[in-house]
Amino acid sequence: MFYLNKIKLTNFRCYQSYSTNFIPHINIIVGNNAVGKTSLVEAIYCLGLTKSHKASNDVEMIKNNKEVAVIKGLFQNGEEQDEIVLSISEKGKKINKNNKTEPTLSRYLGYFSIIIFSPEDLGLVTGGPSERRKFLDVNIGQTNKKYLKNLMNYRKLLKQRNEVLKLFNEKEGYDDCLLSILTKAMISEAKEIISERKNFIDSLNSYLFGKCDYISGEKEEAKIVYKPNCDEKSLFEESELKESLDKITKTTNWGPHRDDFSILINGKEASKYASQGQQKTVALSMKLGLADLIKTKTEKIIVILDDVFGELDVERQNRVLKLLTFDDQIFITTTTTDHLSEKVLKDSQILHIENGGE
Template sequence: MIITKLNLTNFRNYQKLNLELSPNMNIFIGENGVGKTNILEAASVLALTKSYRIGNDMDLIRFTKQKAKIKGSVKKGRTKKDLAIEIMDKQKKVLVNNKQIKRIADYIANLNVVIFTPNDLEIMTGSPSIRRNLLNMELSQISLEYLKISNEYNKLLKTRNEYLKILFTNNIADKTYLDILTEKLVEKAVFIYKMRHLYLEKIGNNIDVIFKNITDSSGVELLYKPNIEIEAYEEDAIRRALRHKFHKYYKKELAYGMTLYGPHRDDFTFSYKGKDMKVYASQGQQKSAVLSYKLATIKIFEEYSGSSPVLLLDDIFSELDLKKKNKLLKFISKDIQSIITTTDLKNISKKALDNVAIFQVSNGNVERCEKK
């Protein structure tokens, strides 16, 4: 999958920007605050219909303007599509070939992206909810069924939590309705556990090879950590494990007024040579491991959607030593399209920049330049 053209109108600091992108690597260079990340963000909004950055849709609209627009031409094999997103106050429109698409779920598969940003270090160091959000974002891109089921799960979870509170405050002993909700929730949970386990296992199979490519050392592993003990990731075993928890801790759940077990309490960790990377690894090692995670997802995207995602790598070089920068650039396959931002390419080997489109960004303006 490649984005051939990207056009922005009143998006962040761009009044008007028309870009023609290379099908291979695109590097945007410029000083702090000139709008490099904004370009990458625009590509991500085009793919996901919302920004990965904190804030709301309104922040995307250029100050004092009413409407932001992102347009992109996307090629997948021989098929070409024109995607567009219009963001207005309290309203958002998504269009494919100039036709408005009503449901976001029907739009999402048009453009797949894998995003890495400096904040992604939090995938390792931050709270479990960050890792769960990541899994949801990634799995929803590769499986519409996952998107649907995790939405249903969240709705059921809310209903079940509310009902637990009602049972407790009104001192109701009859739990017939709760049991119905529980069973429905368990069925959705089984699917989510299975998908997440399979997904993390696949990434786990690739992450260390990539980490070794970038850092010359190996030993990175991913460990899936649900908050129930699952013997095997088969439907019956998961169902049994979850039912057991709900049965055993019914009173505790009543007292808390919330569902204490299930994929909404999931987590996973990175380990390096058997030790938790969150605690022991250096910043550079953490960054390399998270990057390796992201690069490992590419293969999975290819497997599920039959097409490579577009790689969006924001400020990937900071914190990496020169050797790693060069190795990373070499590793990022030139066969897939990437959009990379950096403040400079100092000391980067000329060979690594072969066949790379380099763009110089100055305030609200972008110029394609000759190789440096």
């Protein structure tokens, strides 16, 4: 079995020096607003993906007026114990596994998978397409390094292509030869990206099926519909069709960097028709479906539900808990355990947090 046994935080967010132990199953982190619940689970997330799910800049995570934040995690990995240390400073980040510095952060990625549901996830439903693309990229990438490589190549080529478009010169026109080389190379990466996104959404739908329905008390069935900006088969035609527009706007107007997907509840667009509780239910169902999907690829997975209960009625809250399996290590943050059933409380570790763990 794989789980996080112990964590130690130094100068991370509101924590100066804090350590605690966890159990392999449900860990419920309880405390008032602003005591450091989200910060604690953010640290766990960082141990998995070497970056935060919410901080746009790493230095935000360093405690005010300090220079280095350190997160140390002790993982039970089958019979072995692994020590992972992530340090964050103005100069950058470093990750150590069992006292050896990893040559790059991306080499470390994939040690374990992590799924977080947090209040920001409502943005999956209500936010713009870039949030949904990030969801696809982060989560496909967790178990598919080839996808990450395709994505990195694609982004590099896109940047180069846009630079060529911007370098339009009245006299010499465009470097059409370079433009065409970049277009072809982009198409080849784009095909892989679109096809992986398609596969991922298909599989996610099969794991999502029934979840939203169950949490809502058989009222709401959810489905995701992929909306590629351009189908993988017609990329070349589309690139030709849009070439003059690209030249006018000096940017690339086709390709997977413009993809999106719709989230439907009972066949209707959730962003337009669903209530806040329904939107939260569907976003959460997507994350729980995702956890099931990732579990088919790796046994090393940690699930975090940050502030999952707000806006959900007590019936929905209890159904969410029933959906959680005991096979995984789960972290739940909440301001109160009043609404939680005896059974859940009996099987969980309750961790009370006060100001920054002090």
